[in-house]
Amino acid sequence: MTANPARVVPEAAGEDGYAWRRMHPITPFLKGWKIVFAVLVVGWTQMADNVRNAGQILGGNGWLLALGGFGVIAVLAVAWSYVSWRVTRYAVTDEAVHLRQGIVFRQQRQSRLDRLQAVDVVQPLLARLVGLSELRLEVAGGSGSRVSLAFLREAEADALRAELLALAAGLHRPTTNGLPGAAQPGLGAPGALGGARPDGVPTAGADGALGPAAQAVAPGSAGSDGAGGSVGGMDPSVSAGPVGGFAAPYDLAAPSSYAGNATGATPTYQGANQPPATYASYGARGAVSQPVFATAPEHLVYELPMPRLLGSIVRSGGTFWTITFVVAIAIMITAGAPFEAIYSFVPMAFALASFFWQRINGAATFRAATSPDGIRLRHGLTETRSQTLPPGRVQAVRLRQPLLWRGKDWWRVEVNVAGYAHDRERRGSEVVLHPVATRDEAMLALWLVLPDLGVDDPAAAMRAGLKGFGEDGGFTAAPRRSRWVDPIGWRRHGVLVTRRALLLRSGRFWRRLDVVPHEKTQSLALEQGPLQRKLGVASVAAHSTHGPVVPRIEHLDTAVAVALLEEQAERARHARRTAAPEQWMRSQ
């Protein structure tokens, strides 16, 4: 573990030479409470099963016994949590986060920061009340690879998040590597990201506005009055502006006015919103225990108004079930059904209530912002969650429209991020980029992930992708003969290959558009069943990481599908070669 002793923090060196830190001392109570709550729930459901028996037991002195037993369980739960807290420690080095835990089975986990996929700060209700938060680091290590630091003081969690993101971006702490603080401004030129590609060719021109935009910002980062200087002058209070100004997010004028750069190119969020002062001012801070890295500033891009969220929930399948449910109960009551029969509906009512509650709780106060660290998402009513997706971590995007949202033209935007959503059933709000977006916001959400869609008229391409049929907007559609295998949806099946991404369109009633950046394609597959072969059509799948997006296009003409497969393999290979580095502030 101490392969690199030169990086050891001298003054706080403990075992292994790392500066081990503990979670907040209140942690055992917060975690113990969960166990107690679980016991309460089990007890409650047991009682609900036979109410009369429970009444008899709890009559007399029974309730004293119950209370005593409950107290013992509570004490045991807290004691267990306390011991677990005692052995849990974490340490942060320039390359990795180390987490030690486990009472019976000891575990020390080391997660490489350059593989960091997302950082979440989660605050469950109780933790929020006492001002604590949980920091979750997602690395793409498959199921259970998350590193959870719970609980930390709010300020500590925020500072740690900033530090981890900066380290993951390829910056270094001023003290640990022995560099004088004065050498740090070099780090303040993350604009090099776009300019200095390995092949030395800036991705300029129509293909990628990344190069010029990022380069224009670089002087600003160094503190001069260069082209990017206007970025520095951007006041956080302006941040509400973009929402209004984003009628057409892919309209090139809009994003560049947002970023205040004059190149007229679509800026990337890495480049455009680069805070000039933040990373340049690290050097002054000395002690490691102090927050070394300032939190990167963020600019609000969109937020979800509560009425729209409620409206979207009303227009969901849950409403249909609620109505069915209420009607069923009304019929049973008028028919004089026994109380027990009606009582049996209680679990279903709970299920419905929890469905609605989860929908509201997960998406309420949803807001997305850009920052140099990537996309910032904040949401949640009782349990709040603040997510950071560093640049290039989104593997695929899906825009989908449930049947009842068609009239409003609302869209739900979901993403695949490696590390998130390994357990499918608990796939929740963390993979949502926008719970209920208007069409403009949906495009804006896609713009967050893919600043350059790679077509000359992105708005038209998006329109065709979201609502179009057949050959609209340059899409390659499924041939007419495919109606024999898909009589309803065949006209919606279509694919558009842009310079940067693959757009897959499908769904006649439940519309869907999947967007996969070329460099994020894992592997490709061509599939053909017997009926498809008779018709001379085939399906193509682009494999992405775990998540809600499963990109696939059905029933293309066989020759077209084969060509798509071949070309896409080539395009993905080429895109990977020129893709931005994992450490997004580095130019390597």
Added chain:
Amino acid sequence: MAPDDPFALDLAWTHVSPRLAAARLTVAACWLVPLAVVVALPALLSGVAGLWALPAVVVLLMAWLLWLVPRQARALMYAEREDDLLIRRGIMFRSLVVVPYGRMQFVDVKAGPIDRAFGIAGVQLHTASPSSDASIAGLPPAEAARLRERLASRGEARLAGL
């Protein structure tokens, strides 16, 4: 294979060992033969003609597998290109998977007892995607080892992030 097969992509495909079919049939026989005996016993003992329907179904299943498995094994083939590995399978339901070496996270080489008895092994590539089913069963062990080495070295040379 028809010359105008669109799935062929004009590549030199390597077929897997025909011993794969034998190995798979052996595995199937291991549980189908005892099953056939068990379901035939009541018919034998009771003499009721209707009871022969069950063993008949099992025998039909065996016949179907006897036809299907060698066919599947014949259809399984792979090709190595400069930057990716291609795997084809199926005749009725055909599929072709293209896995870039640079996307590979790790490689498994597996051989169960029956596989070993038949002198074959399986190679499976894992990418960061759960959907990419890139496995080649029925390779001679030497070929499996060669392929693993080759994939591992190519993967390293072309390793990107996610």
